[in-house]
Amino acid sequence: MQVDAIPLALRYKIQYPDEFINAIKRGEILATKCKNCGATYFPPQRDCYNCGKNEMDWVKIDNEGELMTYSIVFQKPQGFENYDNYVIGIVKTKDNISLMVWIKGEPKVGTKVRLTTDGIRLIGEVIK
Amino acid sequence: MGKRVAIIGVGNSRFGKRDDVSIQELAWESIKEALNDSGLSQKDIGLVVVGSTAYRGVELYPAPIVAEYSGLTGKVPLRVEAMCATGLAAALTAYTAVSSGLVDVAMAIGVDKMTEVDTSTSLAIGGRGGNYQWEYHFYGTTFPTYYALYATRHMAVYGTTEEQMALVAVKAHKYGSMNPKAHFQKPVTVEEVLKSRVISWPIKLLDSCPISDGSATAIFASEEKVKELKIENPVWITGVGYANDYAYVAKRGEWTGFKATQLAAKQAYEMAKITPNDVEVATVHDAFTIAEIMGYEDLGFTEKGKGGKFIEEGQSERGGKVGVNLFGGLKAKGHPLGATGLSMIYEITKQLRDEAGNLQHPLKKYIGLVHNVGGTGHFAYVMILRR
Ligand SMILES: [Zn+2]
Numbered sequence: 001m002q003v004d005a006i007p008l009a010l011r012y013k014i015q016y017p018d019e020f021i022n023a024i025k026r027g028e029i030l031a032t033k034c035k036n037c038g039a040t041y042f043p044p045q046r047d048c049y050n051c052g053k054n055e056m057d058w059v060k061i062d063n064e065g066e067l068m069t070y071s072i073v074f075q076k077p078q079g080f081e082n083y084d085n086y087v088i089g090i091v092k093t094k095d096n097i098s099l100m101v102w103i104k105g106e107p108k109v110g111t112k113v114r115l116t117t118d119g120i121r122l123i124g125e126v127i128k
Numbered sequence: 129m130g131k132r133v134a135i136i137g138v139g140n141s142r143f144g145k146r147d148d149v150s151i152q153e154l155a156w157e158s159i160k161e162a163l164n165d166s167g168l169s170q171k172d173i174g175l176v177v178v179g180s181t182a183y184r185g186v187e188l189y190p191a192p193i194v195a196e197y198s199g200l201t202g203k204v205p206l207r208v209e210a211m212c213a214t215g216l217a218a219a220l221t222a223y224t225a226v227s228s229g230l231v232d233v234a235m236a237i238g239v240d241k242m243t244e245v246d247t248s249t250s251l252a253i254g255g256r257g258g259n260y261q262w263e264y265h266f267y268g269t270t271f272p273t274y275y276a277l278y279a280t281r282h283m284a285v286y287g288t289t290e291e292q293m294a295l296v297a298v299k300a301h302k303y304g305s306m307n308p309k310a311h312f313q314k315p316v317t318v319e320e321v322l323k324s325r326v327i328s329w330p331i332k333l334l335d336s337c338p339i340s341d342g343s344a345t346a347i348f349a350s351e352e353k354v355k356e357l358k359i360e361n362p363v364w365i366t367g368v369g370y371a372n373d374y375a376y377v378a379k380r381g382e383w384t385g386f387k388a389t390q391l392a393a394k395q396a397y398e399m400a401k402i403t404p405n406d407v408e409v410a411t412v413h414d415a416f417t418i419a420e421i422m423g424y425e426d427l428g429f430t431e432k433g434k435g436g437k438f439i440e441e442g443q444s445e446r447g448g449k450v451g452v453n454l455f456g457g458l459k460a461k462g463h464p465l466g467a468t469g470l471s472m473i474y475e476i477t478k479q480l481r482d483e484a485g486n487l488q489h490p491l492k493k494y495i496g497l498v499h500n501v502g503g504t505g506h507f508a509y510v511m512i513l514r515r
Binding site for chain 1: 186259261262264268272277285377
């Protein structure tokens with residue numbers, strides 16, 4: 001006989017760097033760069049695994065890149081049910097940093113995109 | 129290099145939506161079969177590893193429960209997890225215990241009961257199979273999305289087509305319909321795959337493996353033990369390989385294959401002193417149809433970019449260059465995460481022993497390969513098996 005088991009509701013709180021979230025609100029995308037060895041991190045890291053130091057500068061990411069690949073999400077997961085179909089893409093900048101973004105405009109592999117934000121997340125706008 | 133290790137017993141439950149059993153009953157189906165297959169009993173086993181991702185079932189900590197139900201209490205000090213590669217991660221752990229000389233006989237049990245939560249919850253859990261903080265939270269990734277990113281790039285760079293991907297599903301369902309333990313029992317056509325509902329373009333419903341319940345078990349023994357027990361049909365593990373890759377998928381730099389698979393395969397081939405051309409029968413991790421096409425390339429069965437042609441030419445069929453996923457693969461046999469890698473060992477062991485019945489691939493060298501990917505290229509394991 002099948003019965004309803006007791007549901008497990010998981011509620012989480014997580015931490016983001018203030019600098020990163022405030023920059024997104026301004027339309028900017030930040031990475032961290034090690035003051036000691038110059039290694040750049042995206043996603044941003046507080047700790048440098050390259051040299052072991054933990055003093056970082058926040059640096060702006062080049063705002064133009066190439067769309068490397070994408071997918072159009074039809075079946076949306078929990079928390080995203082109310083969005084229209086959205087396009088998740090990977091964009092590589094001239095500085096060779098690759099980011100996950102939502103793509104606005106007609107997606108095509110190899111097309112140039114301008115990196116910005118919608119105040120909440122990173123956006124890649126297809127350049128006509 | 130450690131001691132030689134053989135597989136001396138294998139078991140595989142029926143895969144599918146198994147709401148007729150609890151997780152411990154499901155595990156027992158394959159444990160019992162593996163014990164019978166080896167001629168051993170619980171007291172002969174020195175160490176048991178349970179591979180289970182567990183997140184989709186009510187039992188979040190299934191190892192002690194499985195151990196108790198199966199008469200293995202006292203022998204199960206750990207559970208292993210490597211997302212979808214959990215099964216082969218558990219196998220590697222058991223192999224290592226024997227190879228190191230810690231024990232003479234070890235068992236790896238893979239089990240997951242994934243259909244206890246609803247599909248929406250399952251999708252949300254799968255979508256976190258990357259990096260929640262920097263991916264899912266902002267972009268609403270789903271598990272199919274990650275594979276779709278690889279499919280789109282493979283199509284753009286190498287001209288791989290949706291029809292070629294559909295052929296992987298057609299092959300899987302054909303063999304699945306011949307395997308009574310498979311989740312899906314019906315063949316599909318290319319047209320049906322292409323017309324199925326889009327999940328995360330270019331991946332459609334019939335490009336995707338099902339959410340399955342199942343278990344599989346393998347028993348590993350040292351060479352001395354094989355002789356002592358007079359095992360007639362040992363299957364030797366002659367090569368193992370393992371690797372991982374960045375969690376944040378954008379960081380990987382290229383999206384047409386899995387670097388983790390390439391590294392694991394190289395390691396396994398070198399240890400086994402063989403080349404990809406020696407492999408006659410294989411299980412390739414086909415969670416989505418594009419995964420099998422990339423697998424052909426990453427494992428060296430064909431050149432980079434030619435995976436689509438490889439399936440089109442029938443080279444991965446039974447009787448082809450390399451018989452791939454002849455029991456139906458993840459795509460049709462099913463993909464109960466913890467069980468999958470061990471189910472692959474079950475399948476290749478059956479093939480190498482000439483016990484695969486109407487799914488038997490013709491063998492000359494008796495060399496097989498198993499390939500299990502965790503997450504979307506986050507982990508990869510490869511094992512080379514020989515009779
Ligand atoms: Zn540094």
